[in-house]
Every structure is written in C-alpha cells, then in structure tokens.
Amino acid sequence: AQIDTRFSDPEAAATPWEEAARELERAELYWITTVRSDGRPHVTPLIAVAEGPIVHFCTGPEEQKARNLEHNPSVALTTGNNTWAEGLDVVVEGEAVRVSEQDELHRLAGAIEAKYGSVWHFDVGDGTFVHREGMAVHVFRIEPAKILAFAKNPHAQTRYRF
Numbered sequence: 001a002q003i004d005t006r007f008s009d010p011e012a013a014a015t016p017w018e019e020a021a022r023e024l025e026r027a028e029l030y031w032i033t034t035v036r037s038d039g040r041p042h043v044t045p046l047i048a049v050a051e052g053p054i055v056h057f058c059t060g061p062e063e064q065k066a067r068n069l070e071h072n073p074s075v076a077l078t079t080g081n082n083t084w085a086e087g088l089d090v091v092v093e094g095e096a097v098r099v100s101e102q103d104e105l106h107r108l109a110g111a112i113e114a115k116y117g118s119v120w121h122f123d124v125g126d127g128t129f130v131h132r133e134g135m136a137v138h139v140f141r142i143e144p145a146k147i148l149a150f151a152k153n154p155h156a157q158t159r160y161r162f
Contacts, residue, residue: 004157012156015088020149020160023088024050027079028116032057034068034075034096042068047120048077049111053162055092055142056099056108058122058129066138069096075142086153094144094162100127108139 003014030048033041042064048057055077059066069075073095080089099105102124109122109129122129122137129137147160 002159004159008156009154012154015149015151015156015158017160020090021052023090031078032065032075034065035072036068037071047116049115053144053147058137058139061136061138077142089150091148092142092144093146094142096140097143099139099141105139
C-alpha cells in the first residue's frame with residue numbers, strides 16, 4: 001500500500017489492504033467501465049463477488065459491456081458510497097478475463113447466490129452461467145493491475161499494485 005500525498009490530507013495514512021479488500025467483498029453494487037469500439041467509455045451498475053483483489057462479474061453476451069470486452073478487455077470497477085466525509089471508495093483497474101471452467105463456474109454461482117439470494121440463481125451450462133429461460137451469461141474475472149482506495153476521514157488516496 002502506498003499513499004499518494006498529492007491527493008491526501010497531511011495527517012492521513014495509507015489504507016491497509018485488508019480494509020480495501022473488505023470493502024470490495026461486502027459491497028452490494030459495483031459500477032463497471034468498459035471501452036466501446038470507438039473509444040468512448042460505457043458505465044453500468046452490476047453485481048459482483050470479490051475474493052481479495054480478484055472481482056468476478058457476469059453479463060449477457062449481447063449486452064454492451066460484453067460486446068466492448070470482445071475488442072478491449074480493459075476495465076475499471078468502482079464501489080463505495082456517495083458521501084464526501086465518510087466511508088471508503090475502491091477502484092479496481094485491470095483486464096477482464098473470461099471464466100469458463102465448470103468447477104469455477106459452479107463455485108462462483110454458489111458465491112453469487114450466497115451473497116445476493118435466490119433472485120440471482122444461476123445454473124451452469126457449457127462454459128457459461130444459465131439464467132432465466134435458458135439465457136447464457138458470460139462470467140469474467142478482473143485481473144487487477146492497480147487498485148485505488150479513497151478514504152474520506154481523513155481524505156487519503158492509497159494505491160496497491162499487483
């Protein structure tokens with residue numbers, strides 16, 4: 001963990017990785033940014049499960065984010081809250097890698113349902129999740145290059161490299 005003093009209060013300390021990881025793991029909503037083929041960003045909310053620095057998410061193959069990932073795997077995933085003076089915001093920058101191994105898909109389907117309940121039940125198909133009415137859903141993990149934590153009391157920006 002390395003604090004960036006340019007963007008931090010003088011009395012602030014680096015946020016320990018354990019705090020940033022806990023925020024990633026317990027968040028209910030995440031925002032993912034992907035890159036359209038013409039270079040414009042695309043941002044959308046989604047559910048995810050985090051295990052340390054690795055975050056897993058899913059998307060239908062016809063959704064914009066899935067189409068974006070076909071040509072550019074670069075992503076930024078954000079979570080936190082909308083307050084100025086309390087809480088911790090976390091940003092994961094990296095590349096989305098498709099997950100298609102059956103054992104891993106079963107494990108992730110269970111982790112998503114354990115976190116979000118049966119409304120997010122997925123069966124496992126041939127290299128995909130299967131959702132309502134047989135809809136295939138692609139699963140991705142973010143291989144992090146950098147994670148940023150933005151503490152708010154006192155304000156501090158901490159960087160973690162992977």
